Amino acid sequence: MKKIVTLGEIMLRLSPPRFQKIEQTHLFEAVYGGSEANVAISLSNLGLKSSFVSKLPKNPLGVSAEQYLKKYGVLTNHMIYGGERLGIYFLEKGFSIRTSKVIYDRNGSSFSTAKLEEFEFDEIFKDADWFHVSGITPALNEELFRITKKALQVAKEKGITTSCDLNYRSALWSLDEARKKMTELIEYVDICIGIEPLQLLGEDGTDIKDRLPKPASVQDYKEIMGLIQEQFHIKYLAMTFRESISVNRNRLKALLFDGDTFYQSSEVEVEIVDRVGTGDAFAAGLIYALINNYDLQNAIEFATVCFALKHTIEGDVNLLELGDIEAFVKDKTTLSIRR
Template identity: 50%
Template sequence: MKRVVTLGEIMLRLSTPGFERFVQADSFDVCYGGGEANCCVSLSNYGLETRFVTKVPDNEIGQSAVNSLRRYGVDTSFIPRGGDRLGIYFLESGASQRPSKVIYDRAHAAIAEAKSDEFDWDGIFEGADWFHFTGITPALSDAAAELTLAALKAAKAKGITVSVDLNYRKKLWSQAKAQEVMTKLMEYVDVCIGNEEDAEKVFGIKAQGTDIHKGEINHVAYEEVAKQIIEKFNVKLVASTLRESYSASDNGWSAILFDGEKSYLSKKYDLRIVDRVGGGDSFASGLIYGLVTELPYQEALEFAVAASALKHTIPGDTNHVSKEEVLTLMGGDGSGRVQR
């Protein structure tokens, strides 16, 4: 069985019930999530072996975060305990013309201050076929960037395929800092995942003729962006989600994959959104599943887009769907009829 390892932060998510605003809410719904953790849950649901690496505080909140992964079969045995706290983020879900809003409370989180010598890299990568990280992790702190670099070097020393989801977050670092750090880390990357904003903010590469706010997507421009990333960093594959934001409630959703010679375009789904947080993570995990199990590129892309389309219908950070449900949607059954 294929094994995927991911490294990153898992956070406590506190979201307002339904579509209430922060100033309305008298309580919060609780769940745990984070880019790389979300990927592990999805890949476990698809039947792969997964291992999540982070650091959490040695208290009940840290243990609750770990437990939230164990219930899906994610291996958490290499997570050290210590540090001051678990990061928190607050979510207010948008609707129609009102966008969602996120407020972070993650300064001095345990993973942001972790050191490489706290991790058994040989054990972590034993038997691994794939390593995945996001641009969020090195953005947490200089220490987290060094930790990410150490993990990448260890993975490459074992010949493991590496993927990155760029995931630029302006609340965590500047464009200049992102470009400086990510350029160094890209030396170890085989598969690069991102959207049009990521490519522009992190690498200064803009998709011409594209305006997601107007629902305008230029596929040729995205192919050109992918070519530039491949030429600059010598990666093997570049994938980009194509989100057309008609409103906070309704999006067009598709993706493109480029292998340096040929581009692959997925079918498009028109989404009515329940919760879009984790949509990109569900795409990344779907693509990783397709590639690590050696599906043809077009099928791997279609699996990723179908999986992430389903995630948009599910509250919470993680994608609680099975491989069979993804394959059903891939096969054209998106009717939403009751399954009896």
């Protein structure tokens, strides 16, 4: 069985029920989530051997977060323990024309206090086939940037396939800092998801991506993806596209580029139960398809269906299993009850 290692922060997510604003509510619905943890759980649900590496506090919240991972079969045997608290984020879901809002409470979390010397990467990557990380982890502080870089370097030295979902978060760092740091990491990445915040400088010293028209077309992005692949020599570059009909209804599709050919998925229209974690579902679907040697058109179709179906699931994680996803890939118009 193929083994995938992910590294990042798992947090407690607190959300007011029934699309309430935080100021209105007296109750919060609690689940766990975080980009790399979401990917690890999705891959485990798809039948792969999935390991999640992080640092948790040795208290009931840390124990509960680890139990949540184990519930879905994720391996936590390289988990580090220490620090005083689990990171938290609050999600206020939007509705109709009111957008969603996220408030982070993660400063001083156990994961943010992690040190490079705490991670035994030779052991962590033992028998691993793939390593995945997001752009959120190196954004948290300089030490976690160093940890991410070292992990990617060791994985590459061992011949392990590496992937990164760039996941730019303006609440965590400036675009200029993100462009500098993520461009430094990309040389160790085989599969890149997204194009921002990679630096793509023109002759005048400005970033070519900043010149994209608004709204930009798929063809505009194809040109940028081609330039990025040419500059950074990434094996596969993928990205998703979202057309918002309303906050609760979107049209979705995705692109995959191998340096020669663009593979575009079918479009899927969805009504949204929960948008958080949809990009992680896409990343997991793409990893699953590529590690199982799907042809590239089928790989981007599978990943896009994972992306779309996650919108229908409450919480951070795509909890659908392989059979659910394959059934939708086979016939996207089938909405009857499976008996």
